[in-house]
Amino acid sequence: MTVAAGAVASSAAAGPPRGGSPAPDLGPNVVVFDPSMPVADIQSRVDAIHAQQVDAEMGTARYSLLFLPGEYGTAEQPLQMKVGYYTEVAGLGGSPTDVVVHGKIETYNRCLSDDPANPNCIALVNFWRTLSNLTLDIDGTGQDDCRRTANFWAVSQAVSLRRVNVLADEGDPGFSLMDYCTAGPQFASGGFIADSRFGDVTNGSQQQWLTRNSEVRSWSNAVWNQVFAGVEGAPDDATFPDPPYTTLDETPLSREKPYLYVDERGRWNVRVPSAHEGTRGITWADGMTPGTSIPLRDFYVARPGDRVQTINAQLARGKHLLLTPGVYDAARSIEVRRAGTVVLGMGHATLTSVGGAVPLTVADVRGAIVAGVTIDAGPQESPVLLQVGTQGRGHGRDGQEAGHRGRGPEKGRGLDPITLSDVYFRVGGPHRGSTDVALRIDADDVLVDHTWVWRADHGVEGFTEGVNGDTERWRTNIGRTGVVVTGDDVTATGLFVEHFQRHNTVWEGERGRVVLYQNELPYDPPTQADWTEPDGTLGWAGYKVGDRVREHQLWGGGVYVFNQNNPSIVTENGFEVPRRPGVRLTHVMTVNLSAGTIRHVVNGVGGQVDNSNTGTPSFVTQYP
Structure with missing residues (x-):
């Protein structure tokens, strides 16, 4: 097994987690941030990675940007990140509330042409990126009037948003699944949300979307096939296909994705959530997601x-x-x-x-x-x-x-x-x-x-x-x-x-x-x-x-x-x-x-x- 030719390496910025233990060596393309770092330094680092990855649809570089427990960005200096191809952004807390980003984490329409008369800015090829396990306090300070209205997550397939807690009081900027600022609204073809909490969500031009085991205050609209399973606040589907919502009160079977976290003593672990039948809502409302922890060692x-x-x-x-x-x-x-x-x-x-x-x-x-x-x-x-x-x-x-029909004696591992x-x-x-x-x-x-x-x-x-x-x-x-x-x-x-x-x-x-x-x-x-x-x-x-x-x-x-x-x-x-x-x-x-x-x-x-x-x-x- 060898790395493909042309992979781009990047130096990791690693700080000591709580307890003073050094971060494990996870290779050059894992970047670990800690809340003591200046916001400007973090901003510069994530901007450089985005600039490299924003058009790298068929590239070989891969990045994981990890945030140790704490707060990042301030009202005076919000941290505003953009996420490109093959980039994972994740908090390292046991709960999404352990890492708070004051600012934005966004993906915009990608412009495929240099012709200013026809920039061909679309979200239909915004694949392969991940956001998980953190709290987002949306702050568009310094952005233009359009950009300040929402956190934009204009993505298509192979993009997951898991364990994200969006702080959103009535009247705060919402979370938009389409980018209506770059060359106007364009179709997008996502997408997936699980185990997350939102205020107001703009579906906009997303052709289809699955939201599973989450909470939403409101959901704007549907295009062709918007599906909700086990979601508090999901829209009613009684008038299908006008609009084309499909709403299941519970998810038949669910298990959240394993995730890295750092405990209070600075030890690195992987949390492995347990599986459950007939589920609804988020798993972390009352503490750590049910499951087991495996030490990284x-x-x-x-x-x-x-x-x-x-x-x-x-x-x-x-x-x-x-x-x-x-x-x-x-x-x-x-x-x-x-x-x-x-x-x-x-x-x-x-x-x-x-x-x-x-x-x-x-x-x-x-x-x-x-x-x-x-x-x-x-x-x-x-x-x-x-x-x-x-x-x-x-x-x-x-x-x-x-001749084997139905559940036999070898069955029973359904959970x-x-x-x-x-x-x-x-x-x-x-x-x-x-x-x-x-x-x-x-x-x-x-x-x-x-x-x-x-x-x-x-x-x-x-x-x-x-x-x-x-x-x-x-x-x-x-x-x-x-x-x-x-x-x-x-x-x-x-x-x-x-x-x-x-x-x-x-x-x-x-x-x-x-x-x-x-x-x-x-x-x-x-x-x-x-x-x-x-x-x-x-x-x-x-x-x-x-x-x-x-x-x-x-x-x-x-x-x-x-x-x-x-x-x-x-x-x-x-x-x-x-x-x-x-x-x-x-x-x-x-x-x-x-x-x-x-x-x-x-x-x-x-x-x-x-x-x-x-x-x-x-x-x-x-x-x-």
């Missing part, structure tokens, strides 16, 4: 350049794994075999397949957690990028064929599920990449809490047809299926899957539950023949539940079409599911984005979307 702290054999040896000895920021080449699998193992990535640590390897495997064991990791396909095709459980071991459809939190996948983009399947789940009792599984629609691979690539991309960057689930009792909260060449998601396990599904069909099929199933069905549904499945639920799902390479292409259905009482889809839609046609929303039900109704969704409130 129990982790193997990996750096780009470490050999996979070394990492696996440490895991076999019982160590957990902390992946420090960087890009890692994986010519063989990192193997998680022990129950309860935690793999935590910092600063969007990225594993890249080499030679067709499977970068990461997780055995069918109780309570293993993978969080904060991005997994890239390499030029040689992989069978899968992340394998959970063992293929063909009698789960899901395979289990039914073997300690294998958990994937903020795990992202990429096929193409920074380089050519291919895989048969990106994420395959063959284990039972798995929780997926926010993932973006992306076959890249643009990149810097060097295709002769430009950044989109079109036909050349279709023939070169192979990504047949995004997600395959054969395990039973798998729950996904925030499942974003895009641009794969067959079904984007195939679900064959029993009792699957999905809270928000977002899919965009591939841009680049060259011909209808390339986008037709073997049985002659036109196109591949963006969400496919296996014909044998008897129980499945989806709340808040959208399939979008933009066949820019050949706008004449037709897809028969956005969703295909067995017609059974136990298979239920609530609030699903399709929409045309100016190229291509989807004839029906689900199983021949729902109106056609095409170039005659661009941007106007076709909704199905309940199926069947």
Whole structure:
């Protein structure tokens, strides 16, 4: 395992935490701030990192900016940060209230053109950044009249906002999920909030969004698919689709993402939250989030350049794994075999397949957690990028064929599920990449809490047809299926899957539950023949539940079409599911984005979307 060429290092500024213990050596791209540092010094440091990362969409630098407990910024000198690509900003307290930032933490529209007449400033490609575990006291002092009105978080996929406490009295600046100041309002395509507290939230132009286990005073509007699960103050969805809200009173299954914190004696730990069913609201209202703490000394702290054999040896000895920021080449699998193992990535640590390897495997064991990791396909095709459980071991459809129906004696780990939190996948983009399947789940009792599984629609691979690539991309960057689930009792909260060449998601396990599904069909099929199933069905549904499945639920799902390479292409259905009482889809839609046609929303039900109704969704409130 070696760091990818071109990674940019940065000196860390580390101060002593409470108790005087030195900060651990987490590598050059982890920057630790303490409240004794001058605000101007912190501002200068974060500004320099943002300047480097603001346009580094396909770059290799990764950063984690960590704030020790205390207060940062003042009324006279607020700390105003902007967050670029592959940057994690996180507090190091046991609770979000332990770190307070007086100022702003923002992401603006990114301007893709130098032409002042057409700057093309958008949020649709503001991917891969993280904000977590702190309190934000919004202060726009010194900004212009527009910027002072809100804290702007104009982001799209692969961006999580967790454990954030926004101080907001009536009349204070709000929190806006779109940037209406840079070249006017532009579409954004997020997003994810969990375990957070807000005042007034402006959804604005966000096409879809999942807010889970949080508190909001108000939420402004919806566009196509705004979903709330276990949120105090969530809007009512009784008039769906006007507006298109989907509101679940409780989250069926939740577990918050593990996080680093420094205790009162200056010791570094990782808090591992416990899993719960039927949850609502934040986990930290009455103190530290329920769970267990693991001393950092129990982790193997990996750096780009470490050999996979070394990492696996440490895991076999019982160590957990902390992946420090960087890009890692994986010519063989990192193997998680022990129950309860935690793999935590910092600063969007990225594993890249080499030679067709499977970068990461997780055995069918109780309570293993993978969080904060991005997994890239390499030029040689992989069978899968992340394998959970063992293929063909009698789960899901395979289990039914073997006569195993329902919960057997081997079950019962539902409250300690294998958990994937903020795990992202990429096929193409920074380089050519291919895989048969990106994420395959063959284990039972798995929780997926926010993932973006992306076959890249643009990149810097060097295709002769430009950044989109079109036909050349279709023939070169192979990504047949995004997600395959054969395990039973798998729950996904925030499942974003895009641009794969067959079904984007195939679900064959029993009792699957999905809270928000977002899919965009591939841009680049060259011909209808390339986008037709073997049985002659036109196109591949963006969400496919296996014909044998008897129980499945989806709340808040959208399939979008933009066949820019050949706008004449037709897809028969956005969703295909067995017609059974136990298979239920609530609030699903399709929409045309100016190229291509989807004839029906689900199983021949729902109106056609095409170039005659661009941007106007076709909704199905309940199926069947």
